[in-house]
Amino acid sequence: MSAVNPTVVVVPGLRGAAPDHWQELYLAEHPEAVRVPFPAEADWHDLNERIRLLQNTIDDVDGPAVLLAHSAGVLVTVAWARQAPAVSLDRVAGAVLATPPDFDVDWPEPHPRPAELAAAGWSPISRRTLPFGSVVAASRNDPLARFRTTAGLAEVWGSRLVDLGDAGHLNPAAGFGPWALAEELVAEMAARLVVGSV
Secondary structure (H helix, E strand, O other): OOOOOOEEEEEOOOOOOOOOOHHHHHHHHOOOOEEOOOOOHHHOOOHHHHHHHHHHHHHHOOOOEEEEEEOHHHHHHHHHHHHOOHHHHOOEEEEEEEOOOOOOOOOOOOOOOHHHHHHHHHOOOOOOOOOOEEEEEEOOOOOOOOHHHHHHHHHHHOOEEEEOOOOOOOOHHHOOOOOOHHHHHHHHHHOOOOOOOO
16 A cells, blocks of 8 residues: 555644744644644644644545644644544644643743643643644753653553753744654654555
């Protein structure tokens, strides 16, 4: 059986316009990939609106997809996976889940207070096994999460854990820029596909 090329669906975190962010750089290098749009300003922290936008993006993709999520985008992805229709879930070959935040950490400015997002329905984080293959990329000095918490999430989600070492929050403030490993991890998820499997 021959390989299938899935569409990469980029699921951003809470940031606004950040052209130097690795996800935006990935999109610039891969014009065939698509990004879940940011919500309107009034709905910026609305988890349900972000889930709706992810579902709409999946609906618009022809064929299988690999999800490439960062930070709060990871939480959107796992929340979406709990409620998405089976026909949508069956089209996801896998997900790359980079540096999910930890609600028990006091996040530095300019991030919102974790309690604000928890009150808006972002917490508790789903601890169900994901219905598709996944990898979780975790940093040991992430100011928004503890490594042991992220490792625990990877375990309950059924994800392979990738130890990034000291990578901060994997964002421009931490020196990223391009994130070369994204290519390898997306390829790992895409390799799960063979013709007729999705």
